[in-house]
Structure formats: structure tokens, C-alpha cells
Amino acid sequence: MICGVRFCGGCNPRYDRGKALEKIKEQNKDVDFRIAEEGETYDHLLVIGGCTNCCASHCQFSTREGLTKMWDEKHINEVLKKIDEIKSKEKAKQNIK
Numbered sequence: 001m002i003c004g005v006r007f008c009g010g011c012n013p014r015y016d017r018g019k020a021l022e023k024i025k026e027q028n029k030d031v032d033f034r035i036a037e038e039g040e041t042y043d044h045l046l047v048i049g050g051c052t053n054c055c056a057s058h059c060q061f062s063t064r065e066g067l068t069k070m071w072d073e074k075h076i077n078e079v080l081k082k083i084d085e086i087k088s089k090e091k092a093k094q095n096i097k
Contacts, residue, residue, distance in 0.1 A: 003083065006045060007035075008054065008055055017050055044065045044086050046079060
């Protein structure tokens with residue numbers, strides 16, 4: 001699974017966004033997290049905002065399984081759950097083949 005990551009500009013961060021991503025990565029060593037780039041298609045996109053505005057643009061990125069936005073470190077568990085759902089879905093597709 002390839003997960004694109006889009007950070008906001010960091011003008012008003014209320015938590016350490018980099019540490020939040022590291023916590024997510026620690027529990028998903030089988031996921032390839034990459035800074036999102038235009039022209040690439042990702043299985044999922046994680047948009048990490050630093051405050052409730054979560055203003056990072058993301059419409060320029062292509063995904064197979066949508067995106068998840070987070071703007072507080074309290075959202076880490078929700079992100080982990082979503083990634084697990086996508087991995088389970090991918091695994092089920094592979095078992096059908």
C-alpha cells in the first residue's frame with residue numbers, strides 16, 4: 001500500500017505533525033508513506049493539518065481509496081483504523097485473484 005502524505009504549511013501548528021506521522025508509521029511498517037506529488041496515484045492520501053482549518057490543498061492528488069484529514073494528534077487512532085480498513089480491503093482483493 002502506498003499512502004501519499006500532504007502537510008499544511010504550518011502557519012499555526014498546535015501539535016507536532018511530524019511526530020504524529022511517525023506514530024502512524026510505527027504501526028504501519030508495511031505501508032509506504034511518501035510525500036504526495038502531483039501526477040502520482042496513491043492508494044490513500046493522508047492530509048495532515050496543524051490546526052482546525054486543515055487548509056492543505058489536496059484536489060491535485062489522485063487516490064484509489066480516498067483521503068483522510070487530521071488536524072489534531074487525537075485523530076491518530078482514526079487514521080490507524082482507516083489504514084487498517086484499506087489494507088484489509090486490499091488483502092481481500094488479492095485473495096479473490
